[in-house]
Amino acid sequence: MKGKTVLKENLETNIYELELLSTGDRLRIGNYKLHSRFRRVVNFVKDGYLTSIVTEEVGRGPINIVIKGFPIDYVKALYIGDGFIAVNKNRFKINKNLIYTSKIDFSLEFSRNRYINNLHTLRDLLIFHSPERSLSFLLDERREEYFETEFERAFVNRIKAGAGKLLSGNIETGISLLKGVGYGLTPSGDDFISGVLSGLY
Numbered sequence: 001m002k003g004k005t006v007l008k009e010n011l012e013t014n015i016y017e018l019e020l021l022s023t024g025d026r027l028r029i030g031n032y033k034l035h036s037r038f039r040r041v042v043n044f045v046k047d048g049y050l051t052s053i054v055t056e057e058v059g060r061g062p063i064n065i066v067i068k069g070f071p072i073d074y075v076k077a078l079y080i081g082d083g084f085i086a087v088n089k090n091r092f093k094i095n096k097n098l099i100y101t102s103k104i105d106f107s108l109e110f111s112r113n114r115y116i117n118n119l120h121t122l123r124d125l126l127i128f129h130s131p132e133r134s135l136s137f138l139l140d141e142r143r144e145e146y147f148e149t150e151f152e153r154a155f156v157n158r159i160k161a162g163a164g165k166l167l168s169g170n171i172e173t174g175i176s177l178l179k180g181v182g183y184g185l186t187p188s189g190d191d192f193i194s195g196v197l198s199g200l201y
Contacts, residue, residue, distance in 0.1 A: 020092040062102035
């Protein structure tokens with residue numbers, strides 16, 4: 001308890017050594033209000049616009065702020081200024097080299113071969129790094145072995161059926177099969193639908 005108290009005091013008096021690792025390129029200047037708090041993410045809002053302070057595990061993103069050494073439980077206040085970020089009473093200068101870039105550069109000449117090779121690389125990385133009970137079995141059927149119970153097998157079959165319908169053009173049926181299906185706060189079926197819709201857009 002004493003250690004936590006000292007750490008809290010250090011954070012609030014700007015003694016604790018911290019490092020800004022990344023800032024998103026969609027951050028807006030202003031004073032933010034605390035919106036919600038999770039184990040790895042603290043969300044803030046300003047005029048309906050969301051910004052998140054996240055752990056290194058969550059990582060970079062267009063609206064994310066990643067600070068090394070800052071216990072997520074102690075994040076209470078956020079202000080974004082011109083060239084700096086203030087979290088609680090800790091002020092960080094924004095390094096342009098550490099700004100996450102969400103824009104896609106279309107100036108490069110399109111190469112179909114490079115595009116296909118990159119897709120294969122992305123597929124391999126997704127399979128290798130995905131959690132055991134993710135939807136990566138859609139890319140590699142061998143990962144179905146992680147789903148052992150009757151419920152889990154029914155889940156796999158439902159996702160495969162929905163994804164098949166969706167990707168074959170039967171969008172309404174596919175969405176109805178995937179909607180609300182899966183683990184977590186946002187079911188993986190909903191995440192899959194969002195990804196497909198983003199790709200179509």
